[in-house]
Amino acid sequence: MSRMQLDIVTPEKIVYSKEVEMIITRAANGDIGILPQHAPLVSPLKITAVRVKKDGEEEQIAVSGGFLEVRPDKVTILAQAAELPGEIDVERAERAKARAEERLANKEGDQIRAEMALRRALNRLEVAKTLKK
Amino acid sequence: MSTMREIKRRIRSVENTKKITSAQKMVAAAKLRRAQEAAESARPYAEKMREVINSLAQGTKSNHPMLVSRPIQKTGYLIITSDRGLCGGYNANLLRMLEKVLKERHQSKDDYVLFVIGRKGLTYLSKKGYPVLSSVTGLSDSPSFGDIKEIASQAVSYFEQEKYDELYLVYNQFINPVVQRPVDKRILPLDSKELEKEKKGPSAAYEFEPSQEEVLAEILPRYAESLVYSALMDAKASEFAAKMTAMTSATDNATELIEQLTLEYNKARQAAITQEISEIVAGANALQ
Numbered sequence: 001m002s003r004m005q006l007d008i009v010t011p012e013k014i015v016y017s018k019e020v021e022m023i024i025t026r027a028a029n030g031d032i033g034i035l036p037q038h039a040p041l042v043s044p045l046k047i048t049a050v051r052v053k054k055d056g057e058e059e060q061i062a063v064s065g066g067f068l069e070v071r072p073d074k075v076t077i078l079a080q081a082a083e084l085p086g087e088i089d090v091e092r093a094e095r096a097k098a099r100a101e102e103r104l105a106n107k108e109g110d111q112i113r114a115e116m117a118l119r120r121a122l123n124r125l126e127v128a129k130t131l132k133k
Numbered sequence: 134m135s136t137m138r139e140i141k142r143r144i145r146s147v148e149n150t151k152k153i154t155s156a157q158k159m160v161a162a163a164k165l166r167r168a169q170e171a172a173e174s175a176r177p178y179a180e181k182m183r184e185v186i187n188s189l190a191q192g193t194k195s196n197h198p199m200l201v202s203r204p205i206q207k208t209g210y211l212i213i214t215s216d217r218g219l220c221g222g223y224n225a226n227l228l229r230m231l232e233k234v235l236k237e238r239h240q241s242k243d244d245y246v247l248f249v250i251g252r253k254g255l256t257y258l259s260k261k262g263y264p265v266l267s268s269v270t271g272l273s274d275s276p277s278f279g280d281i282k283e284i285a286s287q288a289v290s291y292f293e294q295e296k297y298d299e300l301y302l303v304y305n306q307f308i309n310p311v312v313q314r315p316v317d318k319r320i321l322p323l324d325s326k327e328l329e330k331e332k333k334g335p336s337a338a339y340e341f342e343p344s345q346e347e348v349l350a351e352i353l354p355r356y357a358e359s360l361v362y363s364a365l366m367d368a369k370a371s372e373f374a375a376k377m378t379a380m381t382s383a384t385d386n387a388t389e390l391i392e393q394l395t396l397e398y399n400k401a402r403q404a405a406i407t408q409e410i411s412e413i414v415a416g417a418n419a420l421q
Contacts, residue, residue: 009181011278011362013174029342042185043342044351067352069185069339076181080278080355 004036006052008061008077015082016061022053023075027068034070041070047119049127050077060085062127064120081120085131088124097121137405140398144391151387157219158380164274165310165373171275172307172366179359186356188339189349197346198293199353202322207297208238208245209266210317211288211361213304213368214254216270220372221379223305223313224253230315231303235263246297248288250281250365266291276369278362285361289354292321300357302364305371311378313371320360323353 006023008016023034026048045068050061066079100118103109212231214224239245242264249255249268259265269284292300300321305313341348 007177007181009178011175011178011359012171014177027342028347040339041342042189042339042348044348067182067185067348067355069181078178078181078185078355080282 002036003054004034004038004072005074006077007075008050008063008079008082010079010082015079015084016052018052018054020052020054024051024053025049025063025068025077032068034075037072038070038075040072041068043068045077045079047116047123049123050082060127060130062088062124064123083124083127085127085129088128090125090128093121093124093128097125137398137401140394140401144394144398147387147390147394151384151391154380154383154387158377158384161220161373161376161380165370165377167275168366168370168373169307172363172370175359175363175366179356179363182352182356182359186349186352189341189345189352197349197353198295199321199323199357203295203298205298206244209248209288209291209297209300210235210245211248211284211300211302212250212254212258213302213365214249214251215368215372216252216272218253219379220376223372223375223379224251224257227303227305227315228254228257230317234303234317246291248284250284274369274373276365281362281365282358285358286354288361289321289357292357293354302361304364304368305375307367307370307374310374313375318364320357323357 003019003021006016006018006020007014021036025032025034026046027043028046029043032043045063045066047064050063052059052061062083062085063077063079064081066077066082069076069078096117100114100121103114104111104118210231212227214227218224235245242262246264246266247258249258249265250270250272252270255265255268255270267284267287269281272280288300291297299319301317301319303315303317306316308314
């Protein structure tokens with residue numbers, strides 16, 4: 001099966017750089033699946049998991065907002081933060097989730113920010129789960 | 134005799150200081166290496182982003198506010214200083230340059246606002262009554278993007294909201310481990326010529342989702358934030374380099390001082406012995 005290069009880059013480092021067969025993620029207009037030889041595309045990403053298929057296995061990477069740049073042989077994801085399942089601090093994500101939920105419940109502070117924080121935490125927890133399986 | 138004891142005490146105290154400075158020096162050297170590595174690994178992100186923006190900006194005659202220069206009524210400055218001292222003229226040089234620039238460019242304090250990173254800059258500037266809008270202190274030595282994201286996006290969004298018409302970064306640029314230069318660099322509005330200069334190879338004709346303008350509106354603020362982050366990495370590297378230089382010369386000075394004091398101590402000791410002998414001899418002579 002043909003492959004393409006996937007790079008996931010954050011301001012701090014290159015999180016992921018491998019040849020993959022398929023990428024599934026959520027772009028601005030909804031879910032998107034990318035196979036090699038996809039038309040060039042640029043789109044913002046939601047706070048979401050990036051699912052990567054390779055050799056019949058699937059990996060997930062938590063991405064907290066950013067961009068997707070697609071070229072026929074190369075996909076680059078520019079994210080503000082991105083973590084592999086093993087890198088996620090589950091306790092911290094749990095705490096962030098609890099804090100955000102409390103804020104939303106009490107309607108205190110910046111509601112939009114709390115909402116975003118909650119989404120990021122849920123996304124991380126979701127991706128972290130894939131590690132244990 | 135008391136002078137001898139005093140000199141001895143001073144020697145001991147200088148020795149202790151020397152221990153501290155030489156430890157600081159080694160710590161700074163290690164941190165400098167780490168800061169340089171971090172600055173290195175921050176590069177791909179900014180480069181990639183520039184590449185995408187390039188191909189974006191080429192396609193359209195974009196009028197995105199971040200690319201257009203407006204008449205300047207108010208200016209924003211983001212100043213990066215350190216939290217701790219013991220790094221030579223690192224903060225002093227930067228703040229001196231900043232004050233000079235502010236005096237030259239602006240007539241009154243209403244014409245600009247400051248964002249400050251680092252405790253040293255914050256205490257100084259707020260004591261002097263400069264309009265500090267927002268600040269971050271207590272950053273770690275290898276700061277993550279998350280640590281400064283808030284102040285960076287605030288600085289960028291104020292520009293978007295036209296609270297000021299240009300944004301400068303003021304920080305110590307890392308040239309090499311012995312040279313750091315305070316610079317003030319304009320980051321907003323983004324210079325489209327600067328972007329194009331970096332262009333390599335033909336860019337692909339992208340499709341944009343949802344639309345080119347929207348993608349541009351999303352990506353430009355992120356790019357500006359990444360510029361702030363890479364300046365911070367640069368400033369951190371400079372801080373440790375400056376600290377290393379300062380601590381090296383402090384250690385050298387301490388060594389020199391110890392040598393001098395030891396010489397003085399020996400002289401005093403010798404004088405005391407000579408005096409004792411002449412007293413004994415005088416006493417023996419008196420008995421004869």
